[in-house]
Amino acid sequence: MSFFPKEVAFAHKKLGNLVDGSKTSIFEHGLRVGCKLKLVLDKSSISAQKKQAIIIAGLFHDLLEDTDATEKEIVQLTNKDVLRLVKEMTIDFKDKTIKEAIAPLYFVSEECSIIKLVDILDNTSKSIFVVSANGIGWYRDFYIPLLQEYSLLIGYWEKNSKVYKIFFTELANEVEVKINELQNFLQIYSKHSA
Numbered sequence: 001m002s003f004f005p006k007e008v009a010f011a012h013k014k015l016g017n018l019v020d021g022s023k024t025s026i027f028e029h030g031l032r033v034g035c036k037l038k039l040v041l042d043k044s045s046i047s048a049q050k051k052q053a054i055i056i057a058g059l060f061h062d063l064l065e066d067t068d069a070t071e072k073e074i075v076q077l078t079n080k081d082v083l084r085l086v087k088e089m090t091i092d093f094k095d096k097t098i099k100e101a102i103a104p105l106y107f108v109s110e111e112c113s114i115i116k117l118v119d120i121l122d123n124t125s126k127s128i129f130v131v132s133a134n135g136i137g138w139y140r141d142f143y144i145p146l147l148q149e150y151s152l153l154i155g156y157w158e159k160n161s162k163v164y165k166i167f168f169t170e171l172a173n174e175v176e177v178k179i180n181e182l183q184n185f186l187q188i189y190s191k192h193s194a
Contacts (some may be wrong), residue, residue, distance in 0.1 A: 003038065007056050010077055014067040022130040026062050029122055034059035036118045040167055050111075053078070057085030058115045065090050088112040089119070098142070102149045106156060110164050113157050117171045120150055124178045136190050139182065147179045 008031065015027035037058040041051045056078055063069040064086055074083045088108050093101045105113055127134070127143060134143075154175060158168040 003035070004052070004056055004059070007059060007077060010069075010073075011059050011063065014063055014069045018066060022126060022133065024126050024130075026066055029126070030059045030062055032122045033061060033115070033118050036122065037115065040114075040118070040170065044164075044167070046163065050081075053081040053085060054111050054115060056082045057089065057111075058118060060086050061089040061115060061119060085109070085112055085115060089115055091116075098146050098149050102146075102153060105153055110157065110161055113153070114164055114167055114171070117150065117154060117168075117175070120147070121171070121174055121178060124175075124182065127182070131186070131189055132193070136186055136193075139186050144179060144182060144186075147175060147182070151175050151179065 011030055012027050015025075015030065018026045020026055020029065034055050037055045038051075041054060044051070060069075060074060060078075060082065063074065064071070071083055071087070074086060089112055091101065091104060105116060108116075124143075124147060127139070131139070151172065154168050154172040158165060158172060161168055
């Protein structure tokens with residue numbers, strides 16, 4: 001399976017040079033999410049069509065909320081399955097507690113949950129590079145508790161998954177490593193940045 005040149009070009013056109021709060025490219029983030037999903041799903045026996053929908057939805061997951069991309073454009077380029085997953089991924093965190101923001105993820109499709117978890121893992125990987133910009137309190141009070149809630153969500157999906165149990169187990173291990181890595185980093189950083 002190649003990596004969808006038309007879809008990558010569309011995402012790049014729409015996202016352009018947009019950056020997130022940590023000043024990192026949203027296009028590159030979507031590309032990393034799609035690549036990680038491809039790596040994980042290439043080990044599976046699910047159909048090529050389903051893999052493709054999940055990977056492209058990972059690539060496109062920020063398009064509806066961050067650009068002028070339309071549902072019609074996404075369907076014309078891909079299909080309704082990709083659009084369904086992209087729409088499912090669009091979760092509003094504004095003015096919500098962590099638990100309130102995570103709660104809907106217990107009721108989404110397994111495919112959406114996998115994409116969201118890979119999305120969070122990528123955000124975690126890049127977050128260590130912007131500690132001075134975000135401040136330690138943001139990590140301590142928001143980001144680590146968010147990852148801990150995601151860890152509980154993964155546990156739920158590990159128990160209840162019909163198709164992707166092995167992937168949730170793999171993601172659970174990665175999230176645990178990321179939580180520990182971030183906690184250790186912040187502990188050392190806080191001692192030496194004062």
